[in-house]
Structure formats: C-alpha cells, structure tokens
Amino acid sequence: MKLLRFFKGHALAVAICALLLVVQANLELSLPNYMSNIVDVGLQQGGIDSPVPETIRESELANLQMFMTEADANTVQEAYGQEKDGVLTYEGTAEEGQASGRIGEIMTLPECVVLSLEEGISPNQLAHTDLSTALSEDDLAKLAATPDGATAAAQLQQALAAHDGKLTLEAVRILYDNGLVTRDQLISAANAMNDALGEVGGQMLAQRAISFVQREYEAQGISLTDVQNQYLGHMALIMFALCLGTLVTTVAVGFVASRTAARIARDTRKTLFSRVMNFSPTEVGRFSQASLITRSTNDVQQIQMVCVMLLRMIMLAPIMGIVAFIQVTATHSGMEWIIGVALLAIFAVLGILLGTTMPKFKRMQSLVDRLNLVSRDMLDGLMPIRAFGRERYELRRFDTASTNLMKTQLFVNRAMAFMMPVIMLVMNLVTLLIVWVGAQGVDVGTLQVGTMMAFITYTMQIVMSFMVLGMVAVMLPRAQVAAERVTEVIDCPLSIESPAAPEAPAAGSPRGVVEFRDVTFRYPDAERPVVRNVSFCTEVGKTLGIIGSTGSGKSTLVKLIPRLYDATEGNVLIDGTDVRTMELADVRRRIGYVPQQGFLFSGTIESNIKFANEAIDDGQMRHAAEVAQAMEFIEKEPDGFETPIAQKGANVSGGQRQRLSIARALAAQPEILVFDDSFSALDYATDARLREALRKGAGNAAVVIVAQRVATIMQADEILVLEAGNVVGRGTHRQLLDSCETYREIALSQLSAAELGLPEEATTEAVRAEAAEAVAGPASAQEGGDAR
C-alpha cells in the first residue's frame, strides 16, 4: 500500500502510538468491569467482594473449621494470625482471599453450611447423610445413657425443640463436641448439600458466602453501610483514575499522531519540492504546473489527514476489538455467540453501503481534479474570455463540472447519513438480544446483572471498533489516490541529472567558450527535430547573435546551453567539456541565462538582483543595474533598491522586468551570458544603450543574444541565422547582408537600405512585403513584450 511508505522514518512514533493505544484500550475497557463490580458487589453484595472476611470471631472460625479437613482448617487458621478480643484478622494475601483464591475456596462451602445452620435446616434436607443418622432416636438414646452424655442429650433436644425440630449450628456443635459426628461426616454432609444445589450451585454458594460475611460483620458490630460506602468510594476512585488515565493517553496519542502526520506532510512536501526543483521543463510539462501545485498541497493534506486517522482510529479499532474480546470471554457469560451475530450484521450493513459508495468516492477525486482544471483554465484566461465574450460558455462548463461533483457528493453523503441510523438499529437489536438471553441467566442465577451490563458495553465496543474501521475505510481510496499522485512525482525519473562522476573543464582551458558540435534536438514526443545539425563555437569575450523567424528554434537552441534540455544528438560543450559530463550546478553557475519572459520573485529590487549571488556588495549591484539600464527607473522610485516587487513582478512594466532580469544575470558575474530575446520589450534607444554598456561591462564573458530585431545583434562578432532549425547563414552583419538571403530579408523588413548601408534600390516594396511575410511580425512581438 502506497500510504504506508510515508511512515518510513517514523517507526518510533508509530510504535509509541501503538503502545499508547494498547494502554488506552485497556484503561477504557476496564471501566465496564468496575461498573459491573459496582452493580454486583457494591449494590447487590453490600460492598463485600470476597467470602473471606477481613475479621472473624474466633468462635465462628471454629464453627467453620468443623466443615473443613484438618489441613484446610490449619491453612485458614494460619491465614488469620493473632487473636484480639476474641476476633481474628485476615493476614493472608489478597489473591488467596478472593473467591477463587485458596482461602476463599476453602471457606465458601463451610460458610454456606454454617449460614444455613444458623438459620436452621430441616432434617429432611439432610436425609441420607451422616448428619441425619447422627440425629436418629437411637443415637440420641445412646448418648443419654452415657454418664457425661445426659446433659448433652438434653441440650441437644432442647436446641432441636427451640427451632421446631430444625437442625441448628448449636445442635451440630453439641453433636460434634460429643463425638456423635466426625469432621469427615460433617464435610460429606456439606458436600451433599452442595451437590443438591446442582447447576446454579456455584453462584448460589458465592452469594450465600457473602451473606455469611455480612452476618459475621454485623455480629462483630461493624456497620454494613460503612463497608458498602467504602467499597463504592474505592471503586469510584479507581474509575476516576481510569478515566483520567484514558484522557491522558487519548491526548498523548492525539499529540503524537498529529505531530507525526504533520511531520510526514512536511517531509513529503519537502521531498516533493526538492524533486520538482530538479525537474527539467520536460517533467514539469508532463505533470503540468497546476497538477504539481495540487499534488504538493491538497494531496499531501489528504495523506496527512489519513495518517492521523491511521494512527488514532484505524490502529485503535483492532486493539479495542481484541482487548474487548479478551475481556468479554473472561466474563464466561455464555453469550459470546451474540458478538458473532452482531459482527455479521455490521459486516452486512457496511458491505452494502461501502459497495455502493466506494466507486463514487473514487470518482469524486477525478471530479475534484476536473473542477480544479476548469477553474484554473478560467482564471488564467479571464482576459481572452472577456475579450471574446465567452463568459456564458465558460460558466456552463464550470457549472457542469461543479454539478457533477455536487451530485456525487450528495449521493455519498446520503448513503453515509443512512449508515448511522442503520448501525444504531443493529446495535440496539444486539443489546436487546443480550438482555433477552442475559435475563434468563440472571433468572436462574447463572449470571449477575452487572456482568450482563459489562457484556453489553464490551459488545458495543467491539461493534463500534469495526464500524469505525468501516467508516474510515471509505476515506482510504481517496488517500490512496493522493498517495499515488504524490509518489508518481517523487519517483519520476529525471531526464537531466548530474553524472555520477562529474568532470570539470581543465584548469588551463579558456573560460567563457560555448561550443555546439553537430547538435540536433527533438522535443520529447515530438515527431521532428526543432534544431538540426547546429555547430558553432564562441570566442572568449565575443558576442554571438542568433536571429531567425518565429518558431525557427532560437530559444530551444540556447536552452541547451544551461542544460534545460539535453541535445538529442551531438554535443554541447562549455570551456571544452561536454555539459552532460559536468556537475549540473557547475554548468549553471557558469551561465547567466535571461529567459524570454523576464521573471521576478516577490521581494525587493535588491533581492531580485542579488538572487543569483547574495555575496555581491551594493556597488556591484548598482553596476549590474547600470549596465542593464535599470538605474533610470530605480532612481525614480522613492525606495530605490528597496522598492517592493510583487509576485511575478506584476507591479513593474514588461521592459522594467526585462532590465531587472538582465541585471540579475549580470550580478552573478558568469562566464557566459545568454539573452533569450531579452531586449524585445525595450525601446530602440534603451536597447542600444544596453548593448553598448554590455560591451564595456560584461568583461570577458561570452555573450549569446537571441533576437528578433536585427538592430539588437548587428554589432555582434558573429551572427547565426536560423530557419526551421537549420543554420542558413553565419558571419558578421556585413557578411550576412551580402551572403544570406534570409538575413537580408529580415534586415530589410526592419531597417531601411540607408540604415543598413545598402544601395537604395534594395529597399523595394516587393522585398519589404516578402520579408514581412517571412518574419511573423517582430514589431508585434515587441508590443507583446510590453504587455507582458
């Protein structure tokens, strides 16, 4: 799954979240147990949770011991330490003292028997036991006949008579003390009573033992209300602490999850951005600028959102489910099958809902993309839309995209709105089923009310966790698409990269030399090359002019110098070294490239000029601005170099933008200056002054000037004339006027024969018309430049 890849490097945070979630689930799921304790122990058992009383009268312990084996009696005796005022205090461990502990198990049955005897047992209940035999007429007669037995027999008869012939503890004591029953006989009688209780015996015994403890406390003068209040208070405290613990862990998980997700988003944006920074125009074109922006904002946000949900909810759901399942099976309620039924019902509901909504969710992503695309198209093209009166058409186009999205969102939201009530219905039906089945258990005494309540809570937890999982599953496909879109950019292979072992021009080689060796270039996916077999070599400190009609490949040619594209065939060399073998940064450091459309960054004039080289001092900055003929308008600004520049240089004119772009390139003090039609927005006088200043101020840098205007390049040391990607002329202005027909036509379409130093007859109307046709309006390009 593409999403998981984003967690790489965040394993520790994920582990911390998982750990915190386990703690949170355990704390949260302990609450129903305590609630069950409050009901079962606190309310129903008066706050007494164990058959082992904290304190017991010595005489009562002796009564209990009559029904224990000697070994058990000793064990209990040891657990009850020293006697004080006839009362013993329990000193055994808490574990042993529980109902299921060693002491608890020993004491339960004797306590029940003693309690029953204290209330009086009908001898019928003891039929066929050793105790009933001991009470037979014969035995009593035998007892009365012995010298010491007369008194005992009399006491026994009195005791029986006082309780309507029922057997009481007092009577059993007399029998036991006078040897009429042995300990073994009493134990077997007790076991017989236990067996008679049958299936519900366990629960009954436990409750009777608790009643015994209550009676014992009362006999000792301990207030039962105090015992109950103490227990309830204790439980309340524990529950409060658990709630607090849950709160703390929930906040901690939220904190770690949000932090991790935010970091993941930040790292992803960083990786994305640095990848895009290395993209050549080919890769940018492949994704489109709009899509790259959406991918690094919206898509990353989607990933961040799902990461938080993964760490908080999706991971919590199975943990909750498992812990609740363990807890629920520990209740031994016999209703575990209901959970299976509940889950089946939830799966059915989720299956139907997700089956219908999931495809729509996936479609939603592409509809959002479509809406973005249409909006961007409209906003970018606002001017032509107005100019051509296409507002209605564009509005319809937007409306269609927007309505499609709305319909899908409505469908999904309606389905989701339907989901909650259905799930609630399922949950209520499940609760009803638990109460129905549980009530029967409560009725026969196999289940306590509190346990049933806890079971309901656990079942709801399990169902809820699966439900949350289902609901979150709906969000995953969208995030998955976002993750794929982001990964696509990150994994996109770069068409232009630095070589593994870069070379640098030899130390003694001349600086500022650009050489093209039989270079051919074809745009990716294009059928034909736009530059064909171009060869030239500049000389140190000399100027190369490139001229040609619109679309002849001039800009493409100079883009090969700073490796914005790589030549399809042939080699581009700088200072004698192939640019493909050089470190990319090294190549670009040597070149000051001024693109066709001057681009400025938001900031100030100063920050823009110092963009390529922050180390230059103010004098050098001023010099660059002077050469670029930018000082005249900078000086007019009240803030001078501190004048703010808006995004994309929107607050300066096209010509000013070009001049600042030129100043930026000059400030970098490169070996090679490349001007891609960078003077087009300048008036003739400024153009001339700039070229003059350049000649003096560029030092030893090689200058490559692409131009549409002959005047811009006619002073160049060498001029290349391009036509449909081929070099059709090469030489100085003078040479080309004589030898290159294409150049001659371009020149004559722009300047008079006199300006060109040609005989007057050369400027015929026919030549002018022909030339104007060949060159698609350089004058209009100038206007366009101004408007930019």
Ligand SMILES: Nc1ncnc2c1ncn2[C@@H]1O[C@H](COP(=O)(O)OP(=O)(O)OP(=O)(O)O)[C@@H](O)[C@H]1O
């Ligand atoms: N990114 C691109 N992908 C495909 N083809 C392109 C791309 N950029 C330019 N072209 C094509 O390459 C050819 C040369 O374009 P280029 O921009 O180099 O011409 P140019 O001589 O600089 O024109 P202009 O003077 O109008 O700026 C044109 O036919 C153009 O359609």
